[in-house]
C-alpha cells in the first residue's frame with residue numbers, strides 16, 4: 501500500500517498566516533512516500549532521498565523523537581485500526597524539519613496509504629478521514645498550526661491560503677525557484693510562540709508588518725499570474741525583511757539569501773518557520789545559485805512552478 505504527501509514551499513506569508521493574513525504556498529511534486537505492509541510487529545523505517553536509512557523505530561529501537569510514533573498512532577486511531585501492525589517505510593524527498601512541510605507530507609502519505617489498506621482503493625484528495633487524521637497528527641508535531649502545511653501536502657499545486665477559508669488556486673506562468681537548506685531547522689511551535697509573544701508586546705508595530713505582508717501577498721499573486729519574476733523577487737526580498745523584523749531569521753538564513761542575490765537571484769527569503777531551515781530564491785537561471793550554495797556545503801535543488809508543480 502502506497503501513499504504520497506507533497507512537501508511545500510511558502511513563497512510569502514509564513515507566520516502572519518497563523519494570525520489570519522493570507523499566504524502563498526506551493527505543494528510540490530516532491531514530498532514523502534509511505535509504503536505499508538501488514539506485519540506481525542510494528543516497524544517504521546525512514547529513508548533519505550539517496551535510499552540511505554536515516555533511522556528506524558521498532559522493538560529494539562525506541563523513538564528518539566516520540567512525535568512521529570504519536571502521529572502514526574493518531575492516524576491509526578482515526579481509521580479505527582489502532583491495533584493493526586505494519587512494516588512502514590517512509591521515503592523522504594525533502595529534509596526533515598527544515599521548513600518544507602515534511603511532517604505534514606509524511607502524515608498525508610501515511611494516512612493515504614492506510615486509507616488504501618482499509619478501503620482497497622486510493623482515497624480522494626479531500627477524503628475527510630485523511631483530513632482529520634492529518635490535522636491530529638500535525639497537532640502532535642506543531643501544536644496550533646495554521647493548516648497551511650496540511651493543505652499543501654494534501655492538495656498540492658500553487659494557491660493562496662487563508663486560515664479557515666477555501667484555497668484560491670493561482671494560475672501561474674512558469675517561474676523557477678531555487679531552494680537550499682541553510683541550517684538545521686528549529687521547532688515550528690517555538691518559532692510560532694516567539695512571534696506570538698512579540699506580537700503581544702508590540703501590537704501596533706507587528707500589526708503594520710502584517711498589513712505590509714498582506715499587501716506583498718496580493719501583489720505577488722498578480723506577479724505569479726503574469727510571470728513577472730523580477731517583481732516577485734522584489735516582493736520576496738521585502739517579505740524577508742519583515743521576517744527579520746519579526747525575529748525569525750538567523751545569520752545563516754540571511755547569508756544564504758545574500759549568496760543567492762549575488763549569484764543572480766531576483767529575490768530571496770527564508771521559507772517556513774525560520775530559526776534555521778531553508779531559503780527560497782526566485783531566478784531566471786537556477787544553476788549559478790545552486791552552485792554558489794553548494795560551494796558553501798548547503799544542499800540545494802530547484803523547482804519550476806506553473807509547469808508540473810502547479811498543475
Ligand code: PMV
Pocket residue numbers: 513514515516517518598599600601602644645646647648649688692771772773774
Ligand atoms: O514548520 P514550517 O516551517 O513548515 O512552518 C509552517 C508555517 C508557519 O506559518 C510558521 C506555521 C503555520 O502553522 O502556519
